[in-house]
Amino acid sequence: MTTQAKPEETAAPGGSSSFLSVRDLSVRFSTEDGVVRAVDNLSFEVERGTTLGIVGESGSGKSVTNLAILGLHNPANTEITGSIKLAGQELVGAPNRELEKLRGHTMSMIFQDPLTALSPFHTIGAQIGETYRKHTGASKKEARERSIEMLTKVGIPQPTTRVDDFPHQFSGGMRQRAMIAMSLVCNPALVIADEPTTALDVTVQAQILDLLQELQQEMGTAIILITHDLGVVAKTAKDIMVMYAGRAVERGTVREVLKTPKHPYTWGLLSSMPNLTGPVDVPLRPVRGTPPSLINPPTGCPFNPRCDHMEQVIGGKCTTERPPLAPEAGHATACHLSAGQKQEIFIDQIQPRLG
């Protein structure tokens, strides 16, 4: 199924060479308590055929960003500014009719919990075929054949009979496979996977991650992988973006971010995770405190109330001035510590803890 013409793929006007380019994206929700700045001036890019891992705690704006790309926020209480360009097409402010054509066809999403994301009243085949029929105008028979083809592709045994099963007849891993089949049915160029393996066991998680990687190599899809598990991105992603309080605090390739992390929050994430080889009798070193309120974020650097290295910054800028994500390209961090200090702290204090 590679014959479908996708006119928006061919040209990328506007000069931007990236397939997906997000520039200065801000998402604000108005609530009774005030305005929640869920995403604040976020910029990133994803190339075709590569995977971007977005890592962060709950409430750091990972999912909000991706719902904004898909245009799934309720416009009544959401204010989105900035620009999201998918193959040159502007998505912020695009009419819903345009977005409907893109959703499921050019961009699609794999949700975290396949049991709540699948309808219990419809067969797996009907749910996969629905997207296909909507976007290609195929007949019911063609859609069913396509569903069987997709189920085969994601490794469901006996797809010709399982296509008529209901979601409750599938196990957790198989449901997630069916979700993947559903999101890939129209060969989308961008897949957003929101914690696709969090609800699964490690053995099934490994199967699903391998499957995503195989399908990516086969179809050249760009994937945004949202997760809070740094182990999951280590194997599957090319680039990592660490988010905190709606902003990117560190960005770089997997190797750069995991081997030589430069932001105190990334250090905290890495040293709070126990691993299979580290020392066992020392306590873990979690990031102290709790994530900040997004209604009244701390002034200056949003991480300053939880940061252990604030006093090392000359001039006490942490509480007054928000650090920019610098440099513009390559391995970047948003922190007032100087490059030399970061390297020194990492080698002296952080690396020994990681084992």
Next chain:
Amino acid sequence: MSNELTLDKADGHTPTVGEPLLQLSGLQKHFPVMDGFLFKRQVGAVHAVDGVDLTVHANESVGLVGESGCGKSTLGRLVTRLYEPTAGTITYAGQDISHANRKQLAPIRSEIQMIFQDPYSSLNPRQTVGAIIGAPMEINGINPPGGVQKKVQELLETVGLNPEHYNRFPHEFSGGQRQRIGVARALSLSPKLIVADEPVSALDVSIQAQVVNLLQQLQKDLGIAFLFIAHDLAIVRHFSQRVAVMYLGKIVEIADRKSLYESPRHPYTHALLSAVPEADPDDNRERIRLVGDVPSPINPPSGCRFRTRCWKAQDKCATEEPPLVQLSGNVDGHLTACHFPEEGGLAAVPEQRDAE
């Protein structure tokens, strides 16, 4: 009320460090599967826990890992006697509690406490934190010196919460703080054994580490034994001195953590360990890909239960059930149930079996 009706509190002969506190032997729990129109009859049984032998010593933390549906939570609930075992015995501090009734159990209930997985659904949203943590004391008619409120505030301080939050409701707290409330409730009766059923899996990474540190500190300070149920192998390794691996209602391997994580002998343990993703781009461990899902516990496979997904399975595995024994070359206490065990050491990785 005659004294014969209730079991003794373990205070008189409290097992000291190293002595067995809890002993399970041949423990089974089968849930009936009913079918039929008008007249329901039993057509089968879910073999959730099917013959488990396990000992937890005083002041020891035993980890229990396995995939979802392997019966680890059921085992936890059997230990706390929230379920009635189908067969086998549960011995707590030398007393058989496997079929003890409510009244007999009353004095022992306070010594075995539970921490639940989901801090959102395990706290009553209509009760204040003070009422939640004080409830166990009220139910057991315990009046601590200085009153219940003082004790609750001490407990709040122990778990790292502000004692002034006594009158707040659970919704005013974050996930990690709620889990701390659950821990405080479990501590309110000074238990000797805590069954922690996935206590941190609903929490974020950094909060997870805070709660694990808290539990570890409490274990050291108060000398509580833990049965720590989790599916995250790295956390179990960090928290537990001994680790048992469960598969379809049975323990397939049990050992101290060093031996289990460094030289697993059961293919399933090996596969589980190799599937754990590590945050290291240079991690070149070969991954064993297990095919398919855990078989149905209603009709578990004959012989060795893992044989349907095992790359080493032979005819013998289908006919003969491997006993849980100490294999040659293993340290004391490292028991494995396998006919064709691994060599030991994570370097020896067999070729993976392809999907059928």
